[in-house]
Amino acid sequence: MIIVEQKPLEEILGYLKPYKKVLVVGCDGCTQPPRSLREAKSMAMQVEMGSKLEKKDITAKATTLVKQCCKDSVAGLGEMLEGVEAIVSMACGAGVQTLAEAFHPLPVFPAQNTMFIGSAEHNQGDLVEKCQACGDCLLGYTGGICPVALCAKGLMNGPCGGCYQGKCEVTKEVTDDQGNVTTIQNDCAWFMIYERLRDQGRLDLFKTYRPMRDARVSSSPRSIKWA
Amino acid sequence: MESSSIMEQAVKIDSTYCGECINCITVCPFEAVTLNKDKNQVEIDPEKCQACGICYGSCPSGAISSAYYDIRALLEQVKNGLESGRSALAVTCRGSAPEPEELAEIAGVGSPDDLINILLPCVGRVPGEFYLKAISEGVQKIAVVPCGTDYCRFGKGSIVAIAKALMLKNLINQFGYDRNAIIIQPNEIKIDINPYKCIGCGNCEYVCPKDAPYLVSPGVAEVHDEKCMGCGRCISVCPAFAINLKGSDYKSISNLIGTLSGSTADKPSLLVFCCSWCEYDALDAPITYEDVDVKFIALPCSGRVDELHVLEAYQRGFDGVLVVSCKDSSCRFAEDGTAAETKDKVRKIKKKLDSMAVGGERLDICLTYPNYIRQFEPQLRVFADGIKKLGKTQL
Numbered sequence: 001m002i003i004v005e006q007k008p009l010e011e012i013l014g015y016l017k018p019y020k021k022v023l024v025v026g027c028d029g030c031t032q033p034p035r036s037l038r039e040a041k042s043m044a045m046q047v048e049m050g051s052k053l054e055k056k057d058i059t060a061k062a063t064t065l066v067k068q069c070c071k072d073s074v075a076g077l078g079e080m081l082e083g084v085e086a087i088v089s090m091a092c093g094a095g096v097q098t099l100a101e102a103f104h105p106l107p108v109f110p111a112q113n114t115m116f117i118g119s120a121e122h123n124q125g126d127l128v129e130k131c132q133a134c135g136d137c138l139l140g141y142t143g144g145i146c147p148v149a150l151c152a153k154g155l156m157n158g159p160c161g162g163c164y165q166g167k168c169e170v171t172k173e174v175t176d177d178q179g180n181v182t183t184i185q186n187d188c189a190w191f192m193i194y195e196r197l198r199d200q201g202r203l204d205l206f207k208t209y210r211p212m213r214d215a216r217v218s219s220s221p222r223s224i225k226w227a
Numbered sequence: 228m229e230s231s232s233i234m235e236q237a238v239k240i241d242s243t244y245c246g247e248c249i250n251c252i253t254v255c256p257f258e259a260v261t262l263n264k265d266k267n268q269v270e271i272d273p274e275k276c277q278a279c280g281i282c283y284g285s286c287p288s289g290a291i292s293s294a295y296y297d298i299r300a301l302l303e304q305v306k307n308g309l310e311s312g313r314s315a316l317a318v319t320c321r322g323s324a325p326e327p328e329e330l331a332e333i334a335g336v337g338s339p340d341d342l343i344n345i346l347l348p349c350v351g352r353v354p355g356e357f358y359l360k361a362i363s364e365g366v367q368k369i370a371v372v373p374c375g376t377d378y379c380r381f382g383k384g385s386i387v388a389i390a391k392a393l394m395l396k397n398l399i400n401q402f403g404y405d406r407n408a409i410i411i412q413p414n415e416i417k418i419d420i421n422p423y424k425c426i427g428c429g430n431c432e433y434v435c436p437k438d439a440p441y442l443v444s445p446g447v448a449e450v451h452d453e454k455c456m457g458c459g460r461c462i463s464v465c466p467a468f469a470i471n472l473k474g475s476d477y478k479s480i481s482n483l484i485g486t487l488s489g490s491t492a493d494k495p496s497l498l499v500f501c502c503s504w505c506e507y508d509a510l511d512a513p514i515t516y517e518d519v520d521v522k523f524i525a526l527p528c529s530g531r532v533d534e535l536h537v538l539e540a541y542q543r544g545f546d547g548v549l550v551v552s553c554k555d556s557s558c559r560f561a562e563d564g565t566a567a568e569t570k571d572k573v574r575k576i577k578k579k580l581d582s583m584a585v586g587g588e589r590l591d592i593c594l595t596y597p598n599y600i601r602q603f604e605p606q607l608r609v610f611a612d613g614i615k616k617l618g619k620t621q622l
Binding site: 037 | 426428429430433465466467468534535538539541542574575578579582583584585621622
């Protein structure tokens with residue numbers, strides 16, 4: 001899933017200053033938390049009520065697309081765009097750019113910050129990073145745990161000397177939406193890889209030396225031939 | 228919000244009349260009624276009591292009193308109904324009440340206008356005596372509509388209600404009345420998911436306290452029907468409006484907000500989203516103030532509170548929104564309670580309101596439970612005063 005986080009309303013209203021008729025477009029695709037019709041409707045109402053704070057009067061409609069990153073499916077937006085001066089996209093960066101290209105010269109603004117590729121830890125309600133799309137997948141050798149995404153140093157051979165009792169020496173301060181600051185100490189990815197491979201009886205893989213990652217496959221902008 | 232009024236128990240037992248038959252101990256779903264062997268007295272623990280009233284309906288000696296829906300108040304409703312020309316009686320549970328037309332069909336009367344409709348939190352609380360008195364007052368037909376036995380929010384209420392009604396059916400037959408003067412028709416309101424709208428995000432699966440919805444390939448949610456208790460929590464998080472629950476879906480509540488806002492006058496107006504199980508008086512006879520307009524919307528659970536409905540309320544002209552939720556230990560649906568989750572939801576919406584022309588102080592949550600009486604009104608008054616001070620919104 002592509003993990004997204006909503007931008008502050010002030011920023012979105014800042015984009016929309018010159019406009020009066022706005023279309024908010026949700027995406028039924030892979031964004032997590034979901035950003036479909038409900039969130040688009042909510043955003044439309046937030047934009048309308050937020051604009052009143054600056055004595056403006058924006059009218060916002062809401063709709064959704066199956067996949068905003070699919071050029072063929074965004075064409076279905078056609079008739080909704082009548083009279084619309086700007087689009088607010090609830091999708092990830094790929095969706096925003098697809099819309100911007102498809103409906104040029106109509107301005108398209110992102111309502112989300114695209115964060116990372118990850119998954120939901122449902123028991124805690126957290127969304128965590130799992131993959132950096134490095135283009136050279138190692139998971140077959142590491143027991144299904146990615147050191148590129150989960151090791152703070154991105155080490156190919158680990159653990160390093162900073163692993164203590166299974167925890168990483170690199171800590172991170174996180175501020176939640178209530179303003180509370182907590183220091184997060186992540187699990188050491190290589191310690192987890194060790195445990196996983198040990199349980200699977202494949203510790204020989206742990207001892208195999210892995211050369212540096214080929215950075216050429218992940219140099220932007222990337223494209224591949226699909227069909 | 229904290230209330231300052233004196234706590235008075237809703238369900239009480241008068242030991243002078245108590246014959247210690249322990250009927251109440253047997254039927255209490257919450258083990259709140261106990262026999263104190265030292266004093267040789269039956270006692271009710273107010274903290275465990277959930278004010279379902281099943282013990283009240285089962286006490287043969289009238290030793291138990293209930294602040295809500297006692298037999299006198301119910302008979303009063305019946306008499307008023309009979310006077311206005313209605314001949315049939317429907318006793319329905321608030322948690323599974325069918326649509327008025329459907330109810331009329333169950334009772335076998337032509338239109339809902341012929342029905343005296345008594346809506347209760349749990350039909351199990353009605354004493355058998357009430358049905359007999361209603362018949363002797365002149366009621367022709369009684370439709371008893373409890374929840375299904377596994378769907379009862381109080382565990383044992385439906386079983387007690389159905390057993391009681393079956394017994395009375397036989398009893399009135401012996402007195403020469405038609406057996407079918409009492410009709411028993413359990414009803415359940417459960418969610419259904421529209422597979423054509425579902426986007427397979429799994430939100431419903433995550434929030435359901437009963438694990439009723441589950442995802443199947445290719446990316447659609449289905450429901451274990453027997454597990455769903457109809458709290459509607461899933462509807463409030465479904466991004467695609469794919470889930471329906473009779474009477475509590477997005478559109479019907481949205482329409483209700485529209486109708487209620489129509490009557491908003493110059494004075495500030497409040498909208499109260501109230502869980503059906505945490506406040507009885509205010510939902511039966513909505514509180515009115517002279518200086519502030521108060522409107523109520525009953526929800527199956529405070530978990531059904533929807534961000535969109537709250538925002539819509541302000542857009543439609545309401546100046547304050549109050550969410551009323553059960554206290555954690557008393558939630559009818561989730562063992563670990565809904566209050567914490569609802570509080571979190573309210574906090575998030577408040578934050579959003581701060582960056583709009585509304586302001587987070589116009590939204591609040593109030594926790595209450597009917598095991599003590601008159602707990603809610605003082606809290607509502609405090610909130611109403613706050614909104615009065617803020618005045619109308621800038622919208």
